[in-house]
Amino acid sequence: MVFRTRRLAGASVAVAAATALVAGCATGSGGSTSGADGDTLTLWTHNAGNSTELDVVKKIIKDFNGSQSKYKVKLQAFPQSDYNNSVVAAASARKLPCLLDVDGPNVANWAWGGYLAPIDVSGSEVPLSDQLPSTVGRYKDKVYGFGFYDVSLAFFARKSVLNENDIRIPTMDKPWTKTEFDAALAKLKKSGKFTYPLEMGTGGTGEWWSYAYSPQLQSFGGDLVNRDGYKTASGTLDGKKSVEWATWFRSLVAKGYMSKKSGADPNKDFLAGKSAIQWDGSWNATKNADKLGDDLAIIPPVDFGRGPKIGGASWQWAMSSSCSNKDGAQAWLKFSRQTKYFVDYAKATGTLPGTEATAKQIDGYQPGGKFNELVQFARKYAEVRPVTPAYPYISTEFEKAAQDILSGADPENALGQAAKDIDNNLKTNNYNAG
Template identity: 70%
Template sequence: MSSIAALAAAALVAGCGGSGSAGSSGADGNTLTLWTHNAGNAAEYGVVQQIVKDFNASQSKYKVKIQAFPQDSYNDSVVAAASAKKLPCILDVDGPNVPNWAWGGYLAPLDLSSGKVAVKDQLPSTVGRYQNKTYAFGFYDVALTLYARKSVLNKYGIRIPTIDKPWTKSEFMAALAKLKASGKFAYPLELATGNTGEWWPYAYSPMLQSFGGDLIDRSTYKTAEGALNGDKAIEWGKWFRSLVTKGYTAQKSGKSPNDDFLNGKSAISWDGSWSAAGDTAKLGDDLAILPPVDFGNGPKIGGASWQWGMSSTCSNKAGAQAYLNFSRQTKYFVDFAKATNTVPATNAAAAQVPGYKPGDKFNFFVQEAQKFAVVRPVTPAYPYISTVFTKTAQDILAGADVKGALDEAVSQIDNNLKQNNHYSGS
């Protein structure tokens, strides 16, 4: 459901430029195969099944058949199928992977002009683009946010921030100091540092970006020098480590960070919009949904979740395009958001989803996605960058020299870029 699935980084990046561009697959005449990562996710899978059923019933020329995979093995299955030139015609893709899959020859550009929902009306983070072409689109996004109890913040005289006036760094650190000094919380801040994989760049690189650093220099996408190891990035790294040394957060959190927050073990939790409904059910009006901290360059959250595209090897692209455009109806955007407790990708859909309508409690996440979302670097190198950043951030939390760790990360990323000719091929 969310965009924090583990990435098959090495398999995706190592010499795959153009690997899927030859041959054809995914269709037997006008019968087209669709792959999804939603096996085991009954609610979201049910929406996919309904769209396919409706499309098949809406016309007699094409028929779409579904094959569902468990999320943990999905990326590997796509990579293997691409190597064997046996990709389906229609497939979903985790948003940050779109540039890599487009560069690798897995995806074909889309013409979405005949869909009922216009691309321009979607949250930008829900449209997968690469080299000025659209390769995928999603029905929803997710938003990271801070959760707290209003009663706890009020008890310790901590201002409740708003979208328009988030906490500054100094306010945030003062709040953590008060909460730590109370003796009520072993770790006042829950960052879910026990999570693995894509959670690390998804959750923590927006903090780096709010400090003024980044994972790569986005002006050229040819180096991470200065972005990931400049003064702002070093400042972020030292701050990140200080959260552990000051006892504000755990170097490795427990297995159920959301439960720890709900049980009062932590006072402030950095978590996703997917937890909002459950948290509200448990805490009611005492739940405070808060914007990300402004560390100096504006509040930031990660953007992009699962999206849909068409394989470059599909032998019936007209049928695949027909299905994808058929799916672009507001009712399906609504159905996905309801099924997954996610942020609807359009305002029209949000207006029909309970809790997300303007003025409703969860419309906060729509505003966050509109104002604060930053997509992960739009480069085929992203899966590799993700892996490097994850290890680097973990090392920093564990006490590694910040500048040395970031310099090493830059060296590794720049070497990968050079080895792949800066991913200049398409």
């Protein structure tokens, strides 16, 4: 999986953010202040090496600095692979910048750890209520971050291939059921025309596993953790419905429908005709449409019993708790919340516009546009990953269990061990209290 181009929320969670959980509530709060030298505020972003998005950040900073004389924002960009490590280290040393971006799934972890302060962006040009719900980061009923975009998962296929195999093209009003989906894969396998009928990016690593597959688990009726208090995964992650998902997930490999480990570029393989159906993201919609034209089918997620589900939340902007000039930081945050910047982000990154007003200005995403379904998927189907400081650890354990299951591990045992490890971690951290 190519994280850099996929704009996947949580793509760089891994060990660094898990370390934040272990560090506890005191890591980023109290003691000294930082992030500002008088009225000059430092801003950190993960976009070094991603010039298209970085240019938008630079534009907002330049416009803000030129719009008034009281504050000046100074940029520091990090490669995405190093970003979380840098934040964790700076928080431990109480040297966080005033402004920083944060992966949506990490908001609760960083707020709980004391890295972030709640923000007030009331009076902005774009109200928070206008945004896709998944683009606003909340923890304990307070707003800690907001993003300008999201991404959406979908199935992509060729209409001609589905028609040739007498497979119904689903709609949002009538998505595929599990029975239909399994029957479609069986037909495509029997045709003998594809290396694998289904491509779901199983060669990916890190957050892709939770982002891509936990919505299917949730559609079965399971989940990563019991969301009623977030105090246990046992009985949920290893519950009956979760085991049903895992058994089905492994059967995709056992039946030859899907590779245990896909190639380096799953989308390229799909466009080359090696697979018939691809579970992928909105980041490749334009490329697919350019290649396949009107033959491209953008298909909603399967309803495995509890409704179609996809992941939600991507990168968001936040203010550190140790910022010594919070008025200046919030002034920049409010200034950035202009529709024109939402438009700039969407055009530059190929991501889903964060508001309906933005979508109307982006070719293909406006109502009736060829990609508007992707926006509707995000509005209707997005399931925000568990809003708990423990999420990075939960995600890592789920990835390990799911990979083991595809390699032949017993689903009940693998999920049971993951649930037990998550429960131990929650208990060690006092269930993330305080």
